[in-house]
Amino acid sequence: MNEFVETVVIGAGPIGIETAIEFQHRGIETRVFDAGPVGHTISWWAPQTRWFSSNDRIAIAGVPLHTIDQAKASREEYLNYLRTVVDQFQVPISTFHRVVSITPIESNQNGHAAASESLRRWRLGFSRSRGQNAAKQTPDYFLDANAVVLAIGGTDFPNRLGVPGEDLPHVDGYLREVHRYHGRRVLIIGGRNSAVEAAIRLHRGGAKVSLCYHREQLPEDGIKYWLRPEIEGLIRSGSVQSFFQSRVTEITEQTVTLETGGPDQKPQTHSLPFDDVLALIGYQQDSSLFRQLEIVSELPSGAPLYDPETMQTPREGIYVAGTAVGGTQSSKYQIFLENCHDHPAKIADHLCGERSSPADSKGATHQSHGNPERGNSARGDQGLRQRIELQPES
Numbered sequence: 287m288n289e290f291v292e293t294v295v296i297g298a299g300p301i302g303i304e305t306a307i308e309f310q311h312r313g314i315e316t317r318v319f320d321a322g323p324v325g326h327t328i329s330w331w332a333p334q335t336r337w338f339s340s341n342d343r344i345a346i347a348g349v350p351l352h353t354i355d356q357a358k359a360s361r362e363e364y365l366n367y368l369r370t371v372v373d374q375f376q377v378p379i380s381t382f383h384r385v386v387s388i389t390p391i392e393s394n395q396n397g398h399a400a401a402s403e404s405l406r407r408w409r410l411g412f413s414r415s416r417g418q419n420a421a422k423q424t425p426d427y428f429l430d431a432n433a434v435v436l437a438i439g440g441t442d443f444p445n446r447l448g449v450p451g452e453d454l455p456h457v458d459g460y461l462r463e464v465h466r467y468h469g470r471r472v473l474i475i476g477g478r479n480s481a482v483e484a485a486i487r488l489h490r491g492g493a494k495v496s497l498c499y500h501r502e503q504l505p506e507d508g509i510k511y512w513l514r515p516e517i518e519g520l521i522r523s524g525s526v527q528s529f530f531q532s533r534v535t536e537i538t539e540q541t542v543t544l545e546t547g548g549p550d551q552k553p554q555t556h557s558l559p560f561d562d563v564l565a566l567i568g569y570q571q572d573s574s575l576f577r578q579l580e581i582v583s584e585l586p587s588g589a590p591l592y593d594p595e596t597m598q599t600p601r602e603g604i605y606v607a608g609t610a611v612g613g614t615q616s617s618k619y620q621i622f623l624e625n626c627h628d629h630p631a632k633i634a635d636h637l638c639g640e641r642s643s644p645a646d647s648k649g650a651t652h653q654s655h656g657n658p659e660r661g662n663s664a665r666g667d668q669g670l671r672q673r674i675e676l677q678p679e680s
């Protein structure tokens with residue numbers, strides 16, 4: 287018999303942690319598992335990257351987030367904050383446990399689940415190896431649960447260029463510590479926040495930076511307001527070399543081939559020498575669990591199907607929370623941490639409704655607000671919501 291826990295939260299990002307704390311306040315037994323460390327997604331941002339959301343909006347579970355200079359939190363400050371919140375609420379998290387399979391218990395037992403096991407709806411298979419792709423891993427540990435919350439985020443893999451040479455060791459989908467690029471010729475591919483921020487930081491850090499973007503100019507919207515004037519100035523002065531209307535067609539150990547030219551122009555090919563290539567062209571969700579559960583919508587983002595009132599997917603007892611609901615958000619992000627803070631309470635409301643009245647809960651209209659049973663965390667959420675409404679600037 288496998289170990290049993292009432293609910294499992296997959297993902298120890300901010301929303302997974304916030305969900306577990308909400309469950310604790312409601313007396314719902316839970317455990318959290320993450321494929322990496324606490325706040326894994328934020329942990330791979332380049333050192334000292336800052337959130338663009340203000341601190342009120344990324345604070346979780348009603349715990350204020352203060353920074354030493356009142357500025358928006360950096361990666362380091364936020365990871366520190368997450369660890370503090372986890373310790374404060376003693377959130378039970380197992381790190382470096384990737385969930386690689388979720389199967390209905392009935393199908394494992396040929397439809398003959400014993401009455402004593404009726405709470406065991408789902409069997410989760412975990413891999414404790416450090417590999418990336420869930421689809422390619424086999425489970426080495428199992429756990430049964432009644433309900434599962436997929437708070438798995440949406441940025442598991444960097445997007446690929448689809449050109450020869452992109453797997454060479456000097457080609458990367460992540461900006462690393464700025465120090466390592468000092469004195470090097472770096473080509474940055476992309477024209478949105480990650481690419482623009484990397485171009486500025488690497489230039490200031492002593493790299494010789496070129497920026498390659500497929501459009502005629504940087505996008506009008508979607509770039510942090512404090513980055514745009516700086517990158518435009520650097521491009522104008524020639525401090526950052528720019529290749530607009532350009533695409534990379536091949537990368538070798540020494541050179542990158544660029545094809546330049548608009549739709550009505552004859553394309554020109556340049557072969558240029560670079561030491562490092564950063565392809566900062568967005569990230570993709572690992573949707574393998576959604577596919578296993580057959581809850582993928584037909585939207586281009588591959589977002590999961592779910593009821594926005596309860597966050598439950600078409601699979602009973604399987605919920606989604608956080609930015610995972612947006613699937614792969616390509617260029618225009620609409621789901622951010624700041625607009626997901628109501629997910630934990632919705633799920634807890636639905637689970638509590640199910641526990642008190644299982645028969646009524648199926649397809650029932652649920653109420654996520656004004657529930658008198660809600661504890662401190664819910665009051666914290668309300669406070670947070672109010673503060674969000676009062677600060678429409680970010």
Ligand SMILES: Cc1cc2nc3c(=O)[nH]c(=O)nc-3n(C[C@H](O)[C@H](O)[C@H](O)COP(=O)(O)OP(=O)(O)OC[C@H]3O[C@@H](n4cnc5c(N)ncnc54)[C@H](O)[C@@H]3O)c2cc1C
Binds near residue numbers: 322
């Ligand atoms: C440079 C940068 C700056 C950003 N700035 C902002 C910002 O200012 N404001 C904002 O709102 N957003 C910002 N984002 C997006 C931000 O990362 C998300 O909003 C935030 O992390 C979402 O939290 P989450 O809990 O929904 O998901 P995540 O933080 O992505 O957490 C998901 C977790 O699930 C885990 N996981 C995934 N699959 C599995 C599995 N199979 N088994 C176990 N664990 C699994 C992952 O390891 C991860 O820890 C930024 C992103 C980047 C890259």
